Amino acid sequence: MSSAPRFKQIKQFLEQNISSGEWSVGTRIPTEAELCEQFSVSRMTVNKAVRDLVNDGWLERTPRLGTFVCQRKAESPLMDIRNIADEIRSRGQTYHSEIINLSRITASEDVAMRLGIMLGSEVFWSEIVHYADSLPVQVECRWVSPKHAPNYEEQDFSQITPNQYLVETCPLSTIEHTVEAILPPRAIANLLQIDTAQPCLLLHRRTWSNDQLVSTALLYHPGNRYKLSATAHL
Structure with a gap:
């Protein structure tokens, strides 16, 4: 198992799915609750990984709809x-x-x-x-x-x-x-x-x-x- 901090492992998991084309532009990613359950971590840990990818231009949050893969700038x-x-x-x-x-x-x-x-x-x-x-x-x-x-x-x-x-x-x-x-x-x-x-x-x-x-x-x-x-x- 990777020794990287848990939020980085989650971030890498999300990045790999996007980079590989598994999740194309417009795809809704798993919810924070689903990622918490998948990785057995707190909501705060998942939120940091997702927030970093939003700031990096990989993801875009849409209120009440979820978080989606976006076209990188x-x-x-x-x-x-x-x-x-x-x-x-x-x-x-x-x-x-x-x-x-x-x-x-x-x-x-x-x-x-x-x-x-x-x-x-x-x-x-x-x-x-x-x-x-x-x-x-x-x-x-x-x-x-x-x-x-x-x-x-x-x-x-x-x-x-x-x-x-x-x-x-x-x-x-x-x-x-x-x-x-x-x-x-x-x-x-x-x-x-x-x-x-x-x-x-x-x-x-x-x-x-x-x-x-x-x-x-x-x-x-x-x-x-x-x-x-x-x-x-x-």
């Missing part, structure tokens, strides 16, 4: 830039993207301010939806300076992500991130397959290469399927 580092395709594949999911727009436009006042260029300058504009398996996890709206990435418009972004292309073309030296919680515009909500009343995480990103501002992007994530994390070493 995807996660991106806030203080770094990773290729979203690599992130998704590292979690064992299948990545694909849908290109909504890829064109050359005239910079509006807002875009000119974001990129630090003259109003009316030509910029590249792309709008891409990134999927993990069949679920959209990010809508990427990006403006790119033709001066630094002149071939951006010619890329096949179904085969390579904008991030991968820009990192290879203009090695990044500085990034700027700002995050806010918003209710998505209808067009974004439709692309993310969510309701406009469902909160989104919006990440504002600007990237520099050798002190030159190369691109600015708005990255929309469904709040119930995504989280951003940061680690600081003090």
